[in-house]
Amino acid sequence: MIRAILMRTFLTGAVTVLGIVGAAAPANAVEGMFPMSELGRLDLTAAGLDVTAADIFNPDGLALVDGIVKLGGCTGAFVSDQGLILTNHHCGFRAIRDASTVEHDYLAEGFSSASFQDEIPAAGYTVRITQSYQDVSKEVLASITDDLDPAERTRAVEKRMKQFSLDYEAAHPGLRAEVSEMVPGKSYVLFVYTYLKDVRLVYAPPQAIGNFGGEEDNWIWPRHTGDFSFMRAYVGPDGEPAAYRPDNVPYRPRRVLQVSGQGVEPGEPVFTCGYPGRTYRQRSSSFLAHLNRCTMPLTVDWYTWQIEYLEALGAEDRDRQLALASRVRGLHNTAKNYRGKLQGIARLDLIAAKQAQEKELQDFIRADKDRRRRYGNVLPELEKFYADLGKVTPYELWFGWLRRSPEVMGVALTLWENARESEKPEDERDAASMERNRDQTLRGMQIAAEHFEPQADRMILAELLRRGAEIKQVRKVERLKRVLGEDGQIEAEDLLEHLFSDTRLMDPDFLVQAMTMSPAQLRDMQIPFLDLAADLDDEFQHIKEEGKRRKGLRDPLLAALAEVRGQFLGKDFIPDANGTLRFSFGIIEGYSPRDAVLYQPLTTVQGLLEKATGDPAYAPPDGMRELIVARDFGPFAASGGNVPVDILYSTDTTGGCSGSPVLDAGGRVVGLNFDRAWEATINDFAWDRAYSRSIGVDIRYVLWVTWKFGQGERLLEEMGISVAQP
Ligand code: ASP
Numbered sequence: 001m002i003r004a005i006l007m008r009t010f011l012t013g014a015v016t017v018l019g020i021v022g023a024a025a026p027a028n029a030v031e032g033m034f035p036m037s038e039l040g041r042l043d044l045t046a047a048g049l050d051v052t053a054a055d056i057f058n059p060d061g062l063a064l065v066d067g068i069v070k071l072g073g074c075t076g077a078f079v080s081d082q083g084l085i086l087t088n089h090h091c092g093f094r095a096i097r098d099a100s101t102v103e104h105d106y107l108a109e110g111f112s113s114a115s116f117q118d119e120i121p122a123a124g125y126t127v128r129i130t131q132s133y134q135d136v137s138k139e140v141l142a143s144i145t146d147d148l149d150p151a152e153r154t155r156a157v158e159k160r161m162k163q164f165s166l167d168y169e170a171a172h173p174g175l176r177a178e179v180s181e182m183v184p185g186k187s188y189v190l191f192v193y194t195y196l197k198d199v200r201l202v203y204a205p206p207q208a209i210g211n212f213g214g215e216e217d218n219w220i221w222p223r224h225t226g227d228f229s230f231m232r233a234y235v236g237p238d239g240e241p242a243a244y245r246p247d248n249v250p251y252r253p254r255r256v257l258q259v260s261g262q263g264v265e266p267g268e269p270v271f272t273c274g275y276p277g278r279t280y281r282q283r284s285s286s287f288l289a290h291l292n293r294c295t296m297p298l299t300v301d302w303y304t305w306q307i308e309y310l311e312a313l314g315a316e317d318r319d320r321q322l323a324l325a326s327r328v329r330g331l332h333n334t335a336k337n338y339r340g341k342l343q344g345i346a347r348l349d350l351i352a353a354k355q356a357q358e359k360e361l362q363d364f365i366r367a368d369k370d371r372r373r374r375y376g377n378v379l380p381e382l383e384k385f386y387a388d389l390g391k392v393t394p395y396e397l398w399f400g401w402l403r404r405s406p407e408v409m410g411v412a413l414t415l416w417e418n419a420r421e422s423e424k425p426e427d428e429r430d431a432a433s434m435e436r437n438r439d440q441t442l443r444g445m446q447i448a449a450e451h452f453e454p455q456a457d458r459m460i461l462a463e464l465l466r467r468g469a470e471i472k473q474v475r476k477v478e479r480l481k482r483v484l485g486e487d488g489q490i491e492a493e494d495l496l497e498h499l500f501s502d503t504r505l506m507d508p509d510f511l512v513q514a515m516t517m518s519p520a521q522l523r524d525m526q527i528p529f530l531d532l533a534a535d536l537d538d539e540f541q542h543i544k545e546e547g548k549r550r551k552g553l554r555d556p557l558l559a560a561l562a563e564v565r566g567q568f569l570g571k572d573f574i575p576d577a578n579g580t581l582r583f584s585f586g587i588i589e590g591y592s593p594r595d596a597v598l599y600q601p602l603t604t605v606q607g608l609l610e611k612a613t614g615d616p617a618y619a620p621p622d623g624m625r626e627l628i629v630a631r632d633f634g635p636f637a638a639s640g641g642n643v644p645v646d647i648l649y650s651t652d653t654t655g656g657c658s659g660s661p662v663l664d665a666g667g668r669v670v671g672l673n674f675d676r677a678w679e680a681t682i683n684d685f686a687w688d689r690a691y692s693r694s695i696g697v698d699i700r701y702v703l704w705v706t707w708k709f710g711q712g713e714r715l716l717e718e719m720g721i722s723v724a725q726p
Helices: 002-012 015-022 036-041 089-099 137-141 150-171 285-314 318-348 350-366 369-375 378-404 407-421 435-450 454-468 478-484 493-500 508-514 519-524 528-569 605-611 624-629 678-684 699-709 714-718
Strands: 068-071 074-078 084-087 127-135 175-183 187-196 198-204 229-235 269-274 582-587 602-604 644-649 661-663 669-676 694-698
Touching (some): 089 318, 137 150, 150 435, 150 528, 285 350, 454 478, 519 528, 602 605
Antiparallel strands (some): 068 074, 175 187
């Protein structure tokens, strides 16, 4: 049955959606994270919404999306005219961690600023607000000429994309411009953003609320997590975007979202706008098989090892635990998500379902001479592409982990690459080394340096080397040969001793200087980690070049696949999510995860207490139980008499939609998206009405907690919410 549903979804994709909605159906939920350019084609009334397309996005005036921001890799919403942003606790997590010490453990106890002056700078956080977009596919694709080999093709496209951004920014100082690839090899859009660089932490509930249920409940429904926090955007005294300075002033957003004190009821339509990260629904079965066989199991294995090691290391030492907290959280989140995906692929027999759909497509291609000529090889070539990729994936993943897992190695490589890339013209550099991204790159390294844990990095590097010795292509790398031993005998101790004898580069001030140095100057300092980075540079460059070559091979195939699929189905596709602004709608509704089980779409504080039976992950903060028992809910109880905690709904979301406001039919904030249910981890490959559910915090819980645990009514008043009983 599920298979049949899936087949239907694959065949029709997001395409039929427009048909369903157009046919004045009752409020519905459908697949699709729609770009703003698609809004005009949707029948929002039939979707149960009272807002129009122009209420959501309006290039000539104000609209809801002017109040919705991209906050780092998350989303957030302006909820006051003083730049107050509502987002997730897990989105503010690093800022809360950065501000925490053993004495002021804001992660454990929560943080609540008493006034604007007490708000804590959230270093490295930025805010983007989409101003406009423009299709530049023709201009970008014009950079590709017949004489280019695949790697040159990728470079030409990248260069043209960068030139667009740089030209636009030069002509419009203060704005940020970015070309996003909507469909690889086919469609490119220039997005223009207001870009704010001073973001501060305003309120975060204690972790016992913000991460109630911990990893056990992550990606799980029923849920009772208050995954929210408040931040604030600041600008210079002249109102222009500026880096942090104490005398900056709160940003005045062009549009503020109205917060509803009433929330929503099951069955009501909702919608969300935000910045979903990545989905892969338009990819081939061979891509999915590759992830399933190779990338995801290897990643889960490595992340699980790190989690166990890092958790044990931090167990007895809160300082260290805080330093490692963001890392551990991120590893858990991805590892569990991948486990959900692997399980989902097996449970739904997803690869076979995709193959069956491709067989139909291939029959369609074969039926016509011209189609045969143009598209006949697309699927077989993709098959070969991923078979070849599988041969180098363990080696390439290993080098990726070498860059990311021991943080000191990441800093050394970034410094080295920055020195090398800085010798090139701006539009030929890697993004991290471009002038416009320099501050962000430096800040990222400084944050890693401020929380440097040599013992953690050393053990992780030791384990990585051990694992590297098991991969033939890694053993062959010139610089590693002696250490890993071609016969698999590792002699890493001397290298580790040498490397960790000098960790000067993990000094935030040193990094400021080092970012201005040439490769020769970096070499002159004889810092072992920098020398290793320099010695491995060829290998990293080779992997990057291979990536470009493969992209140059793959993208025309993906473009052709999208084209012929469009012909087969008679419509275009909604592009996969790519970090750009999207709209999605659905209903507050439950689902059946398995035989005889039906999930309700709303949890309450009573359910929260039911979970609190002694496990520390499910311990509510001091005072909460008493408030619940006394029914001290103010105006925030729902019709059943309890404050709702979390809601479940059928909008189409993925990573990056974290922090997206959940809006009612009139566009008022009734919740805050933060997760998906276990079965919906598979959304990134296949959405289905039967199981695709997102999870949000009910706004009434946000307001009740902020009122009771966040120093009273101050923030509520700022959002225009009164606690007086109606
Ligand atoms: N909690 C999720 C995340 O890690 C949100 C999602 O993927 O739906 O980003």
